[in-house]
Amino acid sequence: LLTYKVPYQPNRNIPYLGPINGGLREGMSIYIQGTIPKHINRFFINLICGEYESSDIALHFNPRFDGWDKVVFNTCQNGSWGSEEKIHRMPFRKGEHFEMVIIVNFQGYQIKVNGIDFHTFQHRIPMEQVRGLQIAGDVSIQMINFIGPGGYPGGDMGPVPYSSIIQGGMFPKRTIVIRGMVPYGAHKLSIKFLVSRSRDVAFHIHPRFREGIVLRNSMIGGNWGQEEREMIFSLSLRCQSVVGTRGLKCL
Template sequence: MTFVAPPGYQPVYNPSIPYLGPIYGGLREGSSIYIQGSVPEDITRFYVNLLCGQSDNSDVALHFNPRFDGRDKVVFNTRQNDNWESEDKIRSMPFRKGERFEMVILITSQGYQIRVNGNDFHMFPHRIPVERVGGLEIAGDVAIQTINIIGGGMGGGYPGMGGGYPGGNMGPVPYQGMIAGGLSPKRTIIIRGMLPYGASRMAINFIVSRTGDIAFHLNPRLNEGLRDSTLMDKALYLTMCFLFYQMSIRCGNQRFKVFVNGQHLFDFFHRMQSFNEIDQLEIKGDVQISYIHF
């Protein structure tokens, strides 16, 4: 069984550059744009634009432009009525030539908070109402693996989610879904999603629906640091306190293996003898889900 979010919540994979695409439902406070990519060794510059429309001549609410020109910097700006406004130049470079990156644009009431590789980089204040944003443009010396827009203006729930909904009204998930046939050795559960800015905790439960018993409980508590690390080691905390893009939980004969963004983080040994009775997945807390595959 696979849950795939409706248009506007589905990630874009390996788009050709230059890329120009819509942001369904627009943006608002609490929305997030997650971009995973890499820059070549011979990079000179690339840019990410949030457009007030869906054409490359639209007004630009946010222009994010890293420049490798001997005096490396990142330029922020806006464009209205075909006129560029005053630049914000940040003489610091969060990207490294020839390396991969993860970038998040968090929409706050004050402006666009930019994070690169888990670190806050710059807050660019709103000059144009964020409600006008309707498109995303990426061009220049960059390769993009994933674009994921979470928490846009589209509201409501969606069939097949067991009462949950990704983004939409930005509430808690919760998600409950049956795992047809139960768990078995080598079966993998894939969850894609994001922890929004300010998230404090989430929970993933594998349940035996017949009894209600929880066979596996994963509960990162992001506002408690490492004080409760029963199921969460330091690597998991450091990964998930920023965001997660993809989590894979693989069932084996003796244990669950947990991976986040391709990195093996920990194993959890079965405490129930009949793990094949596990037939329900539950996700709760401050998390937004775009894809689930059983």
């Protein structure tokens, strides 16, 4: 199962407080893209059990740049904070861009920053009670995206092979997140970004699982370019300057 979403209201103003339509379910993810300013003290990301600042907090994620850099996790119920979990590692760098994913699973909230596992905060409040997202402090947010089974804003991408239009096309800093599960014995996966009229392939990424390699290429006028090979499989696709790309195809 793969899920495909486009950014759903970029360039959010901070502080931000907004709903999570339909609430959280196991298997969903929240993708956040932003920038840490050079002069930062702290910021926080809350998953709240309502749509108001006074709502209970199921997840409090609070990076603190205070000389003893750390990230504090907690919950708040009926106005009372629980016991803090302090992680004395800082996954963010001052003045740099970041990509963060909150994965909702049975155990808790698994936090990944820039593709690296950081910490899993175990559930203290049932995930089904979460109804909102709150972000405040010294941070700039470019994108918030909800991904997963029935996740807002839309449903699952559907079975493969799959082909669809990218509404509005690609533009600088637009990010597409593809999340799925590779079945046992899988041989390969193909993802193509197509130019709508010419059917040229602006970008083709082709993991070959049995060989442990990822191939990248493009095709213009029916001719493939020089192939790039890499021994990894970690997808984070961001458009930098491609104009005219209108389609996404997964095989």
